Amino acid sequence: MKKSLVILIIILLITINFYSAGGKFQTQIDLYIEKQFFESYENYGFGYRLYDHDSQYDPGPVLFKLDNPGTVYTLAYDNNTITGGCYNPYTYTWYVCDDMSYIWTIDIWSGDITLIGGSGEGFSALAYDPQTNTMYGAYEDFLCGIDMQTGERIWQWSFSDISDISGMAANGIGHLYIVDKFTDDLWQLDLEAFTITCVGPLNINIKGNADLEFDFNTEILYLSTYTTQGELYKVNSWLGEAILVDNFEDGARIPGFIIPWNWPPSPPESPQISGPKHGKINIEYEYKFVSIDPDDDLLTYIIDWGDGSIEEYGFYPSGEVITVKHAWSEERLYTIKAKAREVWGLESSWSYYEINIPKDKMTYNSLVLKFFDRFTHMFPILKYITRLAQ
Secondary structure: OHHHHHHHHHHHHHHHHHHOOOOHHHHHHHHHHHHOOOOOOOOEEEEEEOEOOOOOOOOEEEEEEOOEEEEEEEOOOOOOOEEEEEEEOOOOEEEEEEOOOEEEEEOOOOOOEEEEEEOOOOOOEEEEEOOOOEEEEEEOOEEEEEOOOOOOEEEEEEOOOOOOEEEEEEOOOOEEEEEEOOOOEEEEEEOOOOEEEEEEEOOOOOOOOEEEEEEOOOOEEEEEEEOOOEEEEEEOOOOOOEEEEEEOHHHOEOOOOEOOOOOOOOOOOOOEEEOOOEOOOOOOEEEEEEOOOOOOOOEEEEEEOOOOOEEEEEEEOOOOOEEEEEOOOOOOEEEEEEEEEEOOOOEOOOEEEEEEOOOOHHHHHHHHHHHHHHOOOHHHHHHHHHHHHO
């Protein structure tokens, strides 16, 4: 009885500790459950939680609804001082910078953070322009071009009217929005003429990072910032005024802000297969394969010929028909299997196609003739058996 009571107390203590750990595990469970219903990440924002008022949560990548940032889901736990972020929709890459001059990537599904390189400057903001495939970094009153492979600074340009850049976002039609944390103003940079215009005051007192992000799903400019606590705003890109959506959960400060679009990447369709359905051994036959990728990514075709031979062919544009030859060495029914894999690793389901390599009548005749050639002495015996049968 005492032994059972001790075991029960231990289980109870473990359970209490499990559920009182800042709600961290439960948040991740909630995230897992909600992920099951995601068709896309439209209306969701991502960021990096630096801290919260009650120190209830560890820092790391998080997920939240743009219309309800009061609930924040933990993706992973990490310990970096992230200051800005941007998203490349063509490579599905979430970039972030820190105050130690490093550029990182964060995996949107897992929250894993990976260092790609250093710029030599502690950037306060990042922005990606999908129109020109350019990533920008900023610190103080400097704007820089950033190599997305190495994180290194390519060029640098100084503003005369802006004092302290704290957030940036490109709208994809030639403009870069910039927040000056010193004056709390919104600016617009013409990326072709490189002329800067003050849009207007945000009418908030920024005391921490002010990370801008343009939502290409709704064409709304958002601002993740810290005044007396972490807050999410919609910004009037014509007037500069910031309109509060809500506070982040526990007033958390969340820079590294992105809004994914063209996400999640879609797998390619199962390939269509065409070609002969009957054949002969050791003769090459042509087969055509084609698949469509919804994101127009390049494709690799994996083909299992059914005889132990598996081959890969790539890379090919989505929708391009490829022609491949193959020969079989044995007579039987074969099933060709094929699937398509896009450049980011997503694969289609298998497609199936049968080819029959039957035994030829001539083959049977040839075997009979060879038999009698080899066993000529059998003729009298067969003749005798035939007479008996009559």
